[in-house]
Amino acid sequence: MLGFVCKYAPVEVFEAMDTEVGRISPSVVNFNQADTLMHPNVCSFVKSVLEEVIGSDYEGVILTTCCDSVRRLCDVLRDQCPNKFIYMIDVPRKVNDFSSKMFTENLREMIRAYEDFSGKKFDEKKFAQILERKAEAEKLRKAPEKEDGPRIGLVGTRCSAGVLNILENHHAQILFDMTCTGLSRSFRCGQEDPLGAYAWDLLNQVPCLRMVKASGREKFIDGFKDRLDGLICHTVKFCDMYAFEYSELRAGAGVPVLQAETDSTAQSEGQIRTRVEAFLESVKKPEIGKKKRTVTRTGSEKMYVLGVDSGSTSTNAVILDENKKIVAFDVVRTGAKSGESADKVLQNVLDKAGISKDQLAAIISTGYGRVSIPYADENVTEISCHGRGAHYFNPAVRTILDIGGQDSKAIRLSETGEVVDFVMNDKCAAGTGRFLEMMARTLEIDISQLGPISAEWKENIEITSMCTVFAESEVISLIAQNKEKADIAHGLHNAIAGKAYSLLRRVGLNEAYMMTGGVAKNPGVVKAVEERIGSKLYICEEPEIVGALGAALYALERV
Amino acid sequence: MDYVKAYGELIKKTAGSHPLAARRMIYAGLIEELIRMKIAPKKEMPQALRMLNYQSVRKVYQAIRHPENSCWTNIFAPVEIMQCFGLDCVSMECLSSFMSGFMIEDHLIDTAESEGIASTLCSYHKGFIGGVDSGIFPPAPLSVTTSMVCDGNINTFRHVQQTKGVPSFVIDVPNENSAYAMEYVTGQLKDLISVLEDVTGKKMDMAQLRRRLKMENASKQCYLEFLKEEKHRFYPKTLTLELYLLFVTHLDIGSEDSLRFLRLLKEDVKKYPTRTGPNIFWVHLMPYYQQTLQKYFNYKDDYYIQAIDMNLDYTEMLDTEHPLEALARKMLDNIYNGPYSRKVEKIAQLVKELESDAVIHFCHWGCKQSVGGVMLLREKMQEMGIPMLVLDGDGMDRRNSHDGQIRTRLEAFLEMIDQMEEA
Incomplete structure (x- = not known):
């Protein structure tokens, strides 16, 4: 073959x-x-x-x-x-x-x-x-049977089966697949010079971005505008062509666009699952409440719901009552097994609330480990949950910066707290909590000390590498030059802020800002980001529970 | 205190809210540099290279100060035609590089990436897009680029056409030469001429084009003679000056300025003493800012960089009787067009002719056409018994190159060459 x-x-x-x-x-x-x-x-x-x-x-x-x-x-x-x-x-x-x-x-x-x-x-x-x-x-050829889910157009480079699986599992309706070999080709028949006519027809397909004139692509998408809920632009690491299209579509497609970047390995599905799911949720609200659970509850008792956020660094839980009041919350470190910390946080938060598990009317999980929490009824991505949670704490928030252990994301909210747009860092640890953890280790100080120490900076040191590995060797050489820890920490915070700023710019800089995630507890990073955006960051008392709170709010909706 | 860095910081601070002010700061910086070169030229810099230095900075200054007389190109565009219309060609790689010289490349690249442009795209393209979109580079009346060698061109120039309305003319150069390909490219050059006639309101003067191609042939001859003479002489150069040669071998080839410089260069080299240290042939771009490379190669003769392949990508003489066909052939037969083996063979030939002792290949961030074949070049060099070092980094974005890593690799390689020389 x-x-x-x-x-x-x-x-x-x-x-x-x-x-x-x-x-x-x-x-x-x-x-x-x-x-x-x-x-x-x-x-x-x-x-x-x-x-x-x-x-x-x-x-x-x-x-x-x-x-x-x-x-x-x-x-x-x-x-x-x-x-x-x-x-x-x-x-x-x-x-x-x-x-x-x-x-x-x-x-x-x-x-x-x-x-x-x-x-x-x-x-x-x-x-x-x-x-x-x-x-x-x-x-x-028959048109595919219609599904009830969001109507999506696929653009960009060819998707692996894994990516298509996610869409299928979410009952997404793929209106068209304009990726490399997605559209079928048509040829004229009965021509005098069949090969010549064939060559002409091949060249006249809906163009790919390598062609000098690619306006046919826009026209093709325009034909679906009235039916389209969103566009997913699949890009591949080190193929830069379709990022141009993404940039153009973002600026003027008039429909929500998600860039899903993979490295086209079999593992790609995992790399982009969260963002594709969050995107599908944002273009079509998640339908919560299909599954039923039995609740031990007498008529006079209050109703409770639980949201659990299983992140890479911490696992967080929030219990709400029916009046959307926080009854209890808890934060535990995610160990090597996310299942164990999920059990632990459940026990802790139930103890704090003084209720039993049977009294919970609904449990929604979110975060990286959301699918592996056995006691959750359903799961929603942390992006949608952060949107909900942020809106709960401060309805004025339009832009969220969430820097967690292995992810950083910028989320834009509507006035009603719905996610309108979001971007995430790529899969490397640059600009995340993990990056700071590694640097703190290199500096031989506790992660919690990084922020306070940096306040004492004197010399402005620039950390140029954002790659965690490169930055580590850069920090090592700064240590070798006998630079002050405070100055290095300050430089690291500025580097993180720079990366965060470029994420924020991609969703648009709209006040008010809120920062969530573990890194929001670091005053050094907060200050550096505030300087970049020229505005204050709203930070709630416990910035790590915003996702779990959002999940609990979703849980309230289903009861 | 590092003044360039401080000035760069100031430009970056200004650029966000006042791009025009940032642009003025850039040409003020370029004027200062031009004056400094006249009043206090670097003592160790040979006479001819002082001329090159001045001409190169002046070109970029002109492009930013008088955009109406320039044309944005890539380095493979048929600049000779644009020159006939009084347009100075400046490549986007060159504009980007100069911004890296001002140490503001991070700001421009971040600007492009925040629009959604891929972070893995070549840094020169990102720097250019950031410079144009942020309003620092004033728009030229036209861009003329080729599809060959670098697949980023079409999309980069289409992007700035969309964002800033700079019309883009692309010459599609087929991968291999054939009678059909010649006809196809020559036809596009004729189209280009009509576009230029429309844009400038001037008429094409074919006699002038023939004269320019004659000067181009003479210029090439001078450069080849210089290289022959340079094989055993110590002609003090820098990485930056080696890159500036791209002005005279590409962007400004066919001009009197370039020919004058190259004539001087081939005579100037004869005044310099002989040397015996190893000859190094450099492949692809140079991270001119990298401290370790500067330390070993700028004005040094212990290890001597003779040339970069980019200045020798088409060494044939042009047929001045058929200028459009000659320019079409020049693009089709460029060593970077077609299969990689063409480049390998040319480098092998140059290494032999120039009696090079070693090859360094620099893998520039985002340049797939060069990095993708590096193993094939290595195989050929192994076969020829020529040691070859592959360095990874970035030609202009300091954040993508790590000096510590480059130092270890380079020093080990130089030690290896020394041992081979001794044995």
Whole structure:
């Protein structure tokens, strides 16, 4: 079988030579070979294709000159697989008579090369028949059955099965899939010069962003505007093309847009689950209250609900009564097993409230570990919960900065406390609580001391690296230069504030601001962020429980 | 106190609320630099390079001060045609780099990233987008770029067309040369000429273009002669000056200024003493600001960087009788276009001709076309017995390069070369 990856690949030509052609859908878990054969900073999708092709028995691969990473993939594959048919067809970026003529000739040359390689012969009549058959099949294609969930359009680079699974599990209706090979191609039949007409039709598809004129994409999306709840723009690490589209859509699509970035490994699903789920929740409110639970309760007793936020650093719980009054809350450190800390926080908070578990009418979990809390009835992402929680504490809040253990996020709220937009840091620990923890360890001070110490700074030190690993070696060299801990801590806080500021800018700077998460307890970071945004941050008494409180508010809705 | 840094901080503080004031601060800085070069030139800098230094800074100053006379390009664009319309070409890489010289690259890059532009995009592109969108770079009347070599161009220039209304003309250069490809590219050059006639209101003068290509051929010849002479001489250079050569080999090639400089360069080198230390051939960009690299290579001859491949990406002579075809061929046959093996073969040939003892390849953040093939180049160098070092970092964003890491790698490599020389 020959593999292909791009929608401009002339698949039908090979089918006319009785060669099976299949789209390469890589499912790799690491880039051990690709990082050595290419470089870690090459597009992750391309690296996963390299891993896949080297590890399987493709007869060859049909590539196109779609981007620089693919051009280099072709070079490396030719070097590594000298006996396979590794062919790269040059696809022009402009569509006109000249380019179409050239592309037709490129197709002819490719056919000759494959005839030489395989000993097969290309038959133009058969090719025309295949195009006809495909056109017939296209007519018979049924529209997918309608689901009740949010109506989503997919744009960007091709999604792995994992990403599509999340959408399916949430009953999302995919109105269109404009990612690399998502849209079906149509060809005219019965042409005098079938190959020439085919070349023209291939070039005239809804363009990809490599093409000089890409306005066809906008028009295509516009056609769905009246039905669309939101757009998900899938981007791949080190493929920069579709971030341009994301930037443009954000600025003017008129519908909510989520950027979901993966590294196209099999683990991708986990990387973006929270943000995709939060996005689906924000475009269509979560329907809480499908499951029933039995509550031990006599008529006169009060009703209670519980929200649990299982984060990477702390697990937090809040019990509310029916009047939305906080009855009790508790915060425990998340140990190596999130299940154990979830049990512990449940016991603690029940003790504090002086009630038993049976008296809880509903339990909603949130946070990274939200799916692994067995006693929760349902789960909602921490983004929606933070929105609710923040609105509860201070209805004036429009922008939330949440810096937790392994995530930092900026959330924009509407006047009613609904999440309108949000962005999260990428998967590395830059600019998170974990980053500060590691730096505190390097400075040999307790994390809780980092803030107070930094207040005594004198020299303005700039920490340039935001990569946790690089920053650590930068801090080590500052220590070697005998710099003061206070000055280094101050520099670290400024670095975090810089990263937070760029997140906030992406959702828009709207007052009032609130900061949540464990890092909000660090006065050094708070001050640095306030200086950046030129405004005050509202911080509630216990900034770590905002998510759990939001979950409890959701729980109240379901009873 | 680091004055450049302090001035950069001041520009960054101003840029957010008053981009025009920040722009004025930038050209004030450039004027100061031009005056300083005239009054107190660096003693160790050879005469020809002083000329290059001055010309290069002046070019950027002009582009920011008089945007109406400039054209935004990439370094592979057919600048000779734009010159015929009185437009000075300035590449977005060059504008970005100069902002890094002012130490404000972080501000510009953060601006671009906050719009949603990918953090993994080449830093030069991000710096340029940030500079344009924040209002620091005044818009040129037109941008002319090629699709070849770097796939970021189309989207970067389309982006600034959308945000600031700078019309973008893209020359789509096929991956391989053929009769059809020649026809396709030449046709686009004709289209470009009509666009330029519309934009400037001037008529194309083909005789001038022929004269420019003649000067270009003469310029190339001078540079090749310089390299031949430089093989065994100590001609004191810096990383920055090596990059400034891109002005005369690309952005301003075909001009009298460039030819005058290169003529002087090939004579100037003959005045300098001979040397015996190892010759190093550099591949791809240079992080000109990196302390360790400056320490080992700026005005030093213990280890001598002869040239970077980027200044030698098309060494053939142009057919001055058929100027448009010659320019089309120049793009199609560029060593970075087509398969990577073309670049490998050219570097192998240059390493032989220039008698280089070692190769350093710099992997610039976000440049997929160069980093993706680095292992293939390494294989070839191994086959030739030429030691090669691969350094990772960033040509302009200081936050993506770590001096400690570069130092360890470079010093170990230089020790290795020394041992090989001794053996």
